[in-house]
Structure formats: C-alpha cells, structure tokens
Amino acid sequence: xxxxxxxxxxxxxxxxxxxxxxQTGFPxxxxxxxLAHYLFxxxxxxxxxxxxxxxxxxxxxxxxxxxxxxxxxGLALIAFSRFHLEHSGQTxxxxxxxxxxxxxALALALVVLLFRKRESLSSEEWGEMRG
Amino acid sequence: xxxxxxxYILYVGIVLGAIGVCLALPRARVSPQGIGALLAALAGGLVxxxxxxxxxxxxxxxxxxxxSILALGSxxxxxxxxxxxxxxxxxxxxxxxxxxxxxxxxxxxxxFALIIVYAGAILITYLFVIMLATQAxxxxxxxxxxxxxxxxxxxxxxxxxxxxxxxxxxxxxxRGSAALPAGTIDAGGNAxxxxxxxxxERSLRDADAWQDGDRFATDAAGLPAIxxxxxxxxxxxxxxEVTVEFPESLQARNVESLAxxxxxxxxxxxxxxxxxxxxxxxGAVVLSRRQVQFDxxxxxxxxxxxxxxxxxxxxxx
Numbered sequence: 233x234x235x236x237x238x239x240x241x242x243x244x245x246x247x248x249x250x251x252x253x254x255q256t257g258f259p260x261x262x263x264x265x266x267l268a269h270y271l272f273x274x275x276x277x278x279x280x281x282x283x284x285x286x287x288x289x290x291x292x293x294x295x296x297x298x299x300x301x302x303x304x305x306g307l308a309l310i311a312f313s314r315f316h317l318e319h320s321g322q323t324x325x326x327x328x329x330x331x332x333x334x335x336x337a338l339a340l341a342l343v344v345l346l347f348r349k350r351e352s353l354s355s356e357e358w359g360e361m362r363g
Numbered sequence: 364x365x366x367x368x369x370x371y372i373l374y375v376g377i378v379l380g381a382i383g384v385c386l387a388l389p390r391a392r393v394s395p396q397g398i399g400a401l402l403a404a405l406a407g408g409l410v411x412x413x414x415x416x417x418x419x420x421x422x423x424x425x426x427x428x429x430x431s432i433l434a435l436g437s438x439x440x441x442x443x444x445x446x447x448x449x450x451x452x453x454x455x456x457x458x459x460x461x462x463x464x465x466x467x468x469x470x471x472x473x474x475f476a477l478i479i480v481y482a483g484a485i486l487i488t489y490l491f492v493i494m495l496a497t498q499a500x501x502x503x504x505x506x507x508x509x510x511x512x513x514x515x516x517x518x519x520x521x522x523x524x525x526x527x528x529x530x531x532x533x534x535x536x537x538r539g540s541a542a543l544p545a546g547t548i549d550a551g552g553n554a555x556x557x558x559x560x561x562x563x564e565r566s567l568r569d570a571d572a573w574q575d576g577d578r579f580a581t582d583a584a585g586l587p588a589i590x591x592x593x594x595x596x597x598x599x600x601x602x603x604e605v606t607v608e609f610p611e612s613l614q615a616r617n618v619e620s621l622a623x624x625x626x627x628x629x630x631x632x633x634x635x636x637x638x639x640x641x642x643x644x645x646g647a648v649v650l651s652r653r654q655v656q657f658d659x660x661x662x663x664x665x666x667x668x669x670x671x672x673x674x675x676x677x678x679x680x
Contacts, residue, residue, distance in 0.1 A: 265427040265467070265543070266543060267543055269411075269427060269431075270427075270464065270468070272410070272411075272533055273411075273431040273434065273435065273464070275529055275532040275533060276380075276407070276435055276529060277434060277435060277438050277457075279525040279526065279528055279529040279532075280384070280435065280438045280439055280441075280442060280525075281438070281442075282521075282524075282525050282528070283384060283388075283442060283521050283522055283524075283525040284441065284442030286516075286517070286520075286521035286524070286525070287388055287442070287515040287516050287517060287518050287521045287522075288442060288515055288516075289511040289512075289514070289515065289516050290447055290509070290511055290512050292447050292489065292492060292493055292496070293441075293442070293447055293450055293512075295489075296441060296447075296450060296451060296454055296489060297441070297442060299454065299481075299485070300438055300441060300442075300454070300457065303457065303458065303461055303481075306461070306477075307461055307464060307465075310464075310465055310468050310470045310473060311468055313468075313470065314468040314469060314470070314543055315543055315544070317544060319620055319621050319623075319624035319625075320624060320628065320629075322470050322472070322473050322621055322624075323621065323624050323625045323628070323629055325470075325473050325477075326473070326476070326625065327629075327632060327636055329476065329477070329480050329481070330636045330639065330640060331636075331639065332481070332485060333480065333484070333485055333640070333643075334639050334640055334642075334643035335643075336485045336488055336489065337488070337643045337644065337646075337647045338643050338646050338647055338650070340488055340489065340492045340647075341646065341647040341648075341650040341651040342650055343492055343496060344492060344495060344496060344650075344651050345650050345651055347495075347496040348653075351498070352509075352511070353496055353497070353509070353511065354509070354510075354511035355511070356511065356516075
C-alpha cells in the first residue's frame, strides 16, 4: 500500500480548514485521482442527464436534466483546468453558470406559459408541434 | 500505453449500470426501482474501484469516491424520482457533491460560487415553478401522481443510447493514465502577485520584513519592483535599495488568480455573457406576461377616472 498521500489532499488550503480529517487521517487507501477518474464521473453524469432528458415526460424535469448535463461539462472543465494548471477552465465554468442561469430563466418562463395554455406539464401535450 | 482499467471490468460495469438505470426509471405498474438502483450502485462501485486497481498511485483518495458516488447516485435519483420536488432536491445534492469535487481539484472559488448560484438561485427558481405549475391535490388523494410523472417514455431505448455513448467516451479515456500534476494550480499563478503590491506589503509587514517608511522601488516601467519568480521584492529603505524575500505564506489565492484570468484574458466573453443575460431577461418577460383583454366599457370607465383625477390635481394646484 502507498503511504498516505497528504500532499495531494492538502493541495488546496481550504481542504485543510474544511476537512480536518485529512490531517488526522483515514487509513491507507489513498492516492491521487488521475484526470481520467474525474472525466469518467463527468461522462457518467452527462449520460444520466441525457437519459433523463430522453425518458422523462415532465417538462420541468427535462430542463433539470439539461442542468445535470451542464454540471457534467463544468466538472470536466475544472478537471482539465487542474490538469493543465491553467485558470481558463475555471473561468469558463463561470460562463457555463451564466448560460445555465439564462437557460433556466427562459425555460421556466416557457414552462409557465405552456402550463397556462394546457394545464399540464406533459411534453406530449405538445406532440402536434412535431415536424 | 497501459490501460488503467481492465476493459472487461469497465464494460461489465457499464452494462450492469445500464440495466440498473433502466430498471430504476419510473414505470406504470410495480416498478423494480429499488433493485435497479442497487444494480446501478453496484456497477458504479465496480467501475470506480476498478479505476484504482491499475493506477500506479494506488486507489484514488477517499473523498473522490465519496463525492463521486454521492453525485452519481443523486443524479440517478433526479431522473428516476416520480415527484418533481424531490428530483429538484436531489439535484441540489448533486450540486453539493460536485462542489466537493471542485474542492479536491483546488477550485475553491468555483466550488462556493456553484453552491450559491446553483443551489441558492437556480434551483430555488425551479422549485418556485414546480409549485406554481402543479395543481393542488384534492383532499381525498393527497398522494396523486400525474401520469406523465409516473411513467417514463421508452426507457430501454434511451438507456441503450446513453450507455453506448458512455462506453465510447470511457474507452477513449482509459487508453492511458494521465496523473494530475503535482503542486497547486495557484502556485503556477503566483505571477499575479506582481500586480498586487498592497498584498505583498501586508504580508511583508506581518513577517516584520517591512519597516515603517519603506516603499517599493520602481522598475523601468514605473511599476513596483516585485519579482514573483524569485519570490523577492525590492524596497527603498532610508534611501537605499534592499531586496527582501517573500515569506513562505505569501501565495496567490485561487480567487485572485481566477479574477486576473477572468478579466484580463476574456473581456469579450464577459460582454457576450452580459448580452446573453439581457436577452434572457427580455425573453422571460415577453414569454411569461399575460395578455389581459379589456372590453370597451371598462376602458372607457378607466379613461374617465383618469381624466377626473387629472382635473382634480389641476384644481388643487
């Protein structure tokens, strides 16, 4: 087993303050996660969001699933930013948040409008809009 | 290049996960949601533990496991819970777990911004709309579920599409292991200290390297002579130039380096984001306003009342 890799844990000053357990220590099984681990989690989260968007029929939940996909993209950006030791990735997550906020505002206005027209949140109510 | 995970473990995990997610999606009759969630959790555990086996550094650290399982598990709950309110609450849990992973990736500012903006603002808006756009249940049926919430559309097909995508993505990922480089992201960004003379001064004062009456020497361009690369600053002390070293604790903080990157390197993007937000605001107003139809009589009455009020105003003046 590898010795407890404290330098990897305490690489952010905040971890020390927020999670004092990092110092007192869990037992051994800790190394540094590689880039691929974060990318896998991000891909899995994106896919879960995609499946949710395809299967759920409630308009609000469908938009919630797009937020899940935004979230996955943000995680990948942050992981790459850490990998390249470059801040642009984090900066772009700020813009992802902006776009997500704009999207939420528009989408929810749309949902309220559609609900007023048909008294239902089902996406199949609007099936006639299919091309 | 050596694989960090045995592809068979990966694919077995992905197939298991697909079956689990498929079972966990809501269905009309008795749905095996619990079994599905269990299978998906098993698959997630298999893949994530499998990730560590071939990693030369040993298993990834415990916090990563904790946060990733929390994030993926609650993401599954977002898409499988039949009640929208609970789905939104589970989404908040996903956000919190992602913020934890941001902390592990030393993106402290973004972690807290994520919690404030997402969990604090966007999700509250979602909850508002969920409350607005659902009919109140009647007294007899407090547990009423809408049909479109209770049943998902083509769960098998969607799951297959999603997990084929995941398999493709992760096959490319595991063709090699790229460890995260040592050091922190902000140590490389210490260059911003050259533009923060007051912070350098405060830190030097705390370390007693700065005496009263000192000031920074200026270089050819008229800027304070701070050299972040060698971690020294040149001061003018009683007419002579002295070079002092930075104390160990003087490091650029995440938010400082991020702010310099944000404002220096992406000014155009900020403008575009501003326009986008303005357009979204206008769009939301236009979409959600309600058109009220007055008939002629009401309009005439209101006009008379207005005219009356104006006349009275004029009389008082």
